Amino acid sequence: MSPKKDLTEERKNQILDAAMKTFTEDGFHKTRMSDIAETSGLSKGSLYWYFDSKDSLIIHLLERIFEPEIKDIQTLLTDPRSIDERLETYVERISEDMVKMLKWMPLFYDFVALAFRQESVKNTISKYYQRHMDILTSLIKQGLDRGELHADSELEAAIAIGSMLEGTVILWFYDPDKIDIKRHVKTNLKLLLQGLKTPLNYQTLDQDN
Amino acid sequence: MSPKKDLTEERKNQILDAAMKTFTEDGFHKTRMSDIAETSGLSKGSLYWYFDSKDSLIIHLLERIFEPEIKDIQTLLTDPRSIDERLETYVERISEDMVKMLKWMPLFYDFVALAFRQESVKNTISKYYQRHMDILTSLIKQGLDRGELHADSELEAAIAIGSMLEGTVILWFYDPDKIDIKRHVKTNLKLLLQGLKTPLNYQTLDQDN
Amino acid sequence: MSPKKDLTEERKNQILDAAMKTFTEDGFHKTRMSDIAETSGLSKGSLYWYFDSKDSLIIHLLERIFEPEIKDIQTLLTDPRSIDERLETYVERISEDMVKMLKWMPLFYDFVALAFRQESVKNTISKYYQRHMDILTSLIKQGLDRGELHADSELEAAIAIGSMLEGTVILWFYDPDKIDIKRHVKTNLKLLLQGLKTPLNYQTLDQDN
Amino acid sequence: MSPKKDLTEERKNQILDAAMKTFTEDGFHKTRMSDIAETSGLSKGSLYWYFDSKDSLIIHLLERIFEPEIKDIQTLLTDPRSIDERLETYVERISEDMVKMLKWMPLFYDFVALAFRQESVKNTISKYYQRHMDILTSLIKQGLDRGELHADSELEAAIAIGSMLEGTVILWFYDPDKIDIKRHVKTNLKLLLQGLKTPLNYQTLDQDN
DNA sequence: CATGAATGAGCCTTCATTCAT
DNA sequence: GATGAATGAAGGCTCATTCAT
Numbered sequence: 001m002s003p004k005k006d007l008t009e010e011r012k013n014q015i016l017d018a019a020m021k022t023f024t025e026d027g028f029h030k031t032r033m034s035d036i037a038e039t040s041g042l043s044k045g046s047l048y049w050y051f052d053s054k055d056s057l058i059i060h061l062l063e064r065i066f067e068p069e070i071k072d073i074q075t076l077l078t079d080p081r082s083i084d085e086r087l088e089t090y091v092e093r094i095s096e097d098m099v100k101m102l103k104w105m106p107l108f109y110d111f112v113a114l115a116f117r118q119e120s121v122k123n124t125i126s127k128y129y130q131r132h133m134d135i136l137t138s139l140i141k142q143g144l145d146r147g148e149l150h151a152d153s154e155l156e157a158a159i160a161i162g163s164m165l166e167g168t169v170i171l172w173f174y175d176p177d178k179i180d181i182k183r184h185v186k187t188n189l190k191l192l193l194q195g196l197k198t199p200l201n202y203q204t205l206d207q208d209n
Numbered sequence: 210m211s212p213k214k215d216l217t218e219e220r221k222n223q224i225l226d227a228a229m230k231t232f233t234e235d236g237f238h239k240t241r242m243s244d245i246a247e248t249s250g251l252s253k254g255s256l257y258w259y260f261d262s263k264d265s266l267i268i269h270l271l272e273r274i275f276e277p278e279i280k281d282i283q284t285l286l287t288d289p290r291s292i293d294e295r296l297e298t299y300v301e302r303i304s305e306d307m308v309k310m311l312k313w314m315p316l317f318y319d320f321v322a323l324a325f326r327q328e329s330v331k332n333t334i335s336k337y338y339q340r341h342m343d344i345l346t347s348l349i350k351q352g353l354d355r356g357e358l359h360a361d362s363e364l365e366a367a368i369a370i371g372s373m374l375e376g377t378v379i380l381w382f383y384d385p386d387k388i389d390i391k392r393h394v395k396t397n398l399k400l401l402l403q404g405l406k407t408p409l410n411y412q413t414l415d416q417d418n
Numbered sequence: 419m420s421p422k423k424d425l426t427e428e429r430k431n432q433i434l435d436a437a438m439k440t441f442t443e444d445g446f447h448k449t450r451m452s453d454i455a456e457t458s459g460l461s462k463g464s465l466y467w468y469f470d471s472k473d474s475l476i477i478h479l480l481e482r483i484f485e486p487e488i489k490d491i492q493t494l495l496t497d498p499r500s501i502d503e504r505l506e507t508y509v510e511r512i513s514e515d516m517v518k519m520l521k522w523m524p525l526f527y528d529f530v531a532l533a534f535r536q537e538s539v540k541n542t543i544s545k546y547y548q549r550h551m552d553i554l555t556s557l558i559k560q561g562l563d564r565g566e567l568h569a570d571s572e573l574e575a576a577i578a579i580g581s582m583l584e585g586t587v588i589l590w591f592y593d594p595d596k597i598d599i600k601r602h603v604k605t606n607l608k609l610l611l612q613g614l615k616t617p618l619n620y621q622t623l624d625q626d627n
Numbered sequence: 628m629s630p631k632k633d634l635t636e637e638r639k640n641q642i643l644d645a646a647m648k649t650f651t652e653d654g655f656h657k658t659r660m661s662d663i664a665e666t667s668g669l670s671k672g673s674l675y676w677y678f679d680s681k682d683s684l685i686i687h688l689l690e691r692i693f694e695p696e697i698k699d700i701q702t703l704l705t706d707p708r709s710i711d712e713r714l715e716t717y718v719e720r721i722s723e724d725m726v727k728m729l730k731w732m733p734l735f736y737d738f739v740a741l742a743f744r745q746e747s748v749k750n751t752i753s754k755y756y757q758r759h760m761d762i763l764t765s766l767i768k769q770g771l772d773r774g775e776l777h778a779d780s781e782l783e784a785a786i787a788i789g790s791m792l793e794g795t796v797i798l799w800f801y802d803p804d805k806i807d808i809k810r811h812v813k814t815n816l817k818l819l820l821q822g823l824k825t826p827l828n829y830q831t832l833d834q835d836n
Numbered sequence: 837c838a839t840g841a842a843t844g845a846g847c848c849t850t851c852a853t854t855c856a857t
Numbered sequence: 858g859a860t861g862a863a864t865g866a867a868g869g870c871t872c873a874t875t876c877a878t
C-alpha cells in the first residue's frame with residue numbers, strides 16, 4: 001500500500017557507516033568488502049548496487065567527513081565583531097570539529113596517502129581545503145582592510161593560521177598525551193595574532209635590531 | 210670490519226634504495242616484493258635473506274628518512290647567537306630538509322597511515338619527532354631563561370613552532386603551487402616570534418582591549 | 419485467441435529479439451540478463467516471467483533461427499523439373515538463407531559449442547539438420563530412381579551435397595573476404611553433379627586407369 | 628649436482644594437457660582455473676607462472692591442435708604421383724587427423740565461438756586454415772598446369788575440396804552415427820574429382836543440355 | 837503482471853612467502 | 858649466499874535468480 005519508500009539514502013548511509021567504521025579500525029587496505037557488508041548488515045552484492053567499487057567509497061566518505069565542517073563558518077564573514085574575536089571563534093570552531101573528528105584520523109590519513117596516487121582523492125581533499133582557506137582569507141582581508149591586522153598579503157596570513165591549525169593536529173598524532181588540540185590552537189593563534197597586529201614597519205625595525 | 214659485513218650492508222642498501230623508490234612511486238600497498246627485487250637487481254629470495262618481510266622494510270626506511278635530519282641541529286644549542294637568530298636558523302634548516310624530502314612525502318604518508326595500526330611504526334615516527342621537539346624545547350628554554358622570549362612554558366612555545374612547521378608541509382600538500390615551504394616557514398616564524406617576544410602581561414593587556 | 423495470449427507472444431518476442439541481438443553482439447556468455455532486459459525494454463523480473471532461465475532462451479532462439487529455412491523447400495519434392503535443376507534451386511535457396519543468417523553466425527556457433535554439453539541444444543540442432551537431410555535425400559532418391567543420378571545410395575550423395583553446403587560456410591568464416599557463399603556453393607554443386615551424373619562403372623573404370 | 632633441469636616445457640605441457648582435458652569435458656566457460664590446477668597436479672599460482680591468463684591458454688591449445696596436422700603434408704607437393712592420387716592421399720591424411728581430433732571437437736567449437744569476439748583467436752585459427760589452403764591450392768595448380776584437372780582457378784577447386792572436408796566434420800557432429808568421416812571424405816573427393824577432371828567446355832556443354 | 841532491490845555463491849587473479857637446488 | 862619456481866590463501870567484483878511490493 002505504502003508507495004514503496006525510497007530506501008536508497010538509508011542503504012547508502014548504512015554502507016558508508018559500516019565502511020567508515022571498518023576503514024578506521026582496520027585500515028582501508030586491510031578492510032574487505034565482505035567486512036563492510038557484514039558490518040552494514042547488507043550483502044556484498046548490495047554494496048555494489050549502491051557504490052561502484054571499494055575506491056568509490058573513499059570519495060563519498062571524504063565528503064561525509066568534510067561537509068559538516070563547512071557549515072556555519074561562513075556566517076563569520078558577516079559577523080560584526082572585531083577580526084581577532086572572529087578569528088578566535090573561527091579556530092575554536094575548527095578545533096572543535098577537529099577534536100570530534102579525531103577518531104576518524106586513521107581513516108583520513110589512509111586517504112591522504114591514497115591522494116598521492118589517486119587524482120580524484122587528491123582533488124576532493126583539496127577542494128575542501130580550498131573552501132576553508134577561502135573563508136579564512138576573506139576574513140583576514142577584512143582585518144587588513146580595516147587596519148586591524150597587518151601583513152604583506154591576506155594569503156600569507158591565512159597560510160600562517162592554516163598551517164598552525166593543521167600542524168597542531170599532526171603534533172597531536174605524534175604525541176596525543178601532551179597535545180590538547182583546543183588549548184594549543186588557542187594559544188598558537190594568540191601568538192600569531194600578536195604578529196599580525198604589529199605594523200609591518202615596526203616588525204622590520206624590530207628585526208633589524 | 211670483515212669484507213662480508215660490507216657486502217651485507219651493500220645488499221641491504223640496494224634493497225632499501227629500491228624499496229624507497231618503488232614505494233614512493235607506486236605506494237606501499239601496490240608495490241610488490243618482485244618489483245623491489247627487480248629494481249634492486251637482486252632476486253626475490255635475497256630480499257628475504259636480508260629482511261624478514263615487506264613490513265620490516267618500513268622501519269628501516271623510516272630510519273633512513275629521518276636520520277639525516279637530526280645531525281648538525283644539535284649544535285644550535287651551544288650556538289652563541291641570540292635565540293631568534295638561532296630559531297631562524299633552526300626552521301631554515303628544517304625547512305631545507307623538508308624540501309629535500311618532499312619527494313618522499315608519498316612514502317612518508319603511507320607510513321603515517323600505517324602508524325595508526327602498527328605500534329612499531331608509530332613508535333619509530335614518534336621517536337624522531339620527540340628528538341626534534343627536545344632540541345626545540347631546549348632552545349626555547351634558553352630564550353625564556355634569558356628573558357629573550359616569553360611564554361607560559363617552553364613546551365607551549367615549542368608546540369607553536371612545531372605545529373607551524375608540520376602544518377606548512379600539509380598546506381603544501383594541499384596546494385603545492387601556492388605554498389613555498391621555505392618562504393612561508395620563515396614568515397610564519399616571524400609572526401610567532403613577534404608573539405613570543407611580547408611580555409606576557411602585555412599580551413593579556415592587549416587582549417583585554 | 420484471447421488478447422492476453424497476444425500480449426504474451428509480444429512480450430516473448432520482445433525478449434527473444436533482444437536476446438538474439440545481444441547474444442550475437444556480445445556472445446552468450448558475456449551477455450547478462452540485465453542487458454537483455456534493457457535491450458528489450460522490460461525488467462529483469464519480466465524475463466523470468468516469460469522464460470525459465472538464460473539457458474532456456476537458447477532453444478527458443480534456435481527455433482527462431484531455423485524455422486524460416488524450412489518453408490518452401492519441401493515443394494521442390496514435387497517440382498516437375500529435372501533433378502539437377504532442382505538441386506541447383508535447392509542449394510541456391512539454402513545458400514540465400516545462409517547468407518541472410520550470416521549475421522547470426524556468432525550466435526549459432528555459441529550454440530553449437532553448447533550443444534556438445536547440453537543434450538537439448540544438440541537435439542534441437544540435429545532435428546533441423548535432419549529435416550534438411552530428409553528433403554535432400556528424397557530429392558536425390560528421385561534422381562537415382564529416374565537414372566538421372568548415380569550413387570551407391572541416396573544418403574551418400576546427400577552427404578556429399580550437405581557437406582559441401584556446411585563446409586562452404588565454414589570456409590567463409592575462416593576467410594570471409596575470399597569466400598562468396600552463393601557463388602562457391604553453385605560451383606561446388608556443379609562439380610559434385612558431374613560426379614553424380616557419371617555412371618558408377620564408368621567412375622570405377624576411370625579410376626582404375 | 629644435476630644442473631637443475633629446465634622443467635618449463637614439462638610444466639607447460641602438464642598445464643596444457645589438463646586444460647585440454649577439462650575444456651573438452653566441461654567447456655571453456657565452465658572450466659575453472661582451479662579445475663585445471665587440480666587436473667594438472669600443480670597449484671593455481673603455477674598456472675599463472677607459465678601462462679598469462681585463462682584466455683592465453685586458448686591460443687596455445689589451438690597451436691597444439693593444429694601443429695601436428697601440418698607436418699608431412701607438405702611433402703605431397705613434390706610427390707611424383709598423379710594429382711588425383713596425391714589428392715586422395717591428402718584427404719586421407721587430413722581425415723585421419725580429423726578422426727584423431729574428433730574427441731577435441733567440443734574444445735575446438737568453443738574456440739570457434741570465441742573467435743567471433745576475440746581477434747587473436749580468430750587469427751590463430753585463420754592462420755592454420757590458410758596454411759592448409761595454400762598447400763591444397765598449390766597441389767591443384769600443379770594439376771591444372773599439367774592438364775590433369777580443369778577449373779576456372781586453382782582457388783575455386785581448392786575451395787570445393789576444402790568445403791567438403793570441413794563440411795563432412797560438421798555433418799558428423801550433427802549425426803555421428805551415420806557419418807563415417809574417412810569413408811565419406813573419400814567418396815566425396817571422388818565425386819569432386821570427377822568434376823575436376825572434366826574439361827571445362829564439356830562441363831558447359833553438358834550443363835546447357 | 838511488473839519491477840528492481842537484494843542475494844551470495846563463485847571465479848579469476850594476485851602476491852607475500854618459502855625452500856629445494 | 859642466491860635463485861626463482863611453487864604455493865595457496867585471499868579478495869574485489871559479477872551476475873543469474875528470487876521475491877516483496
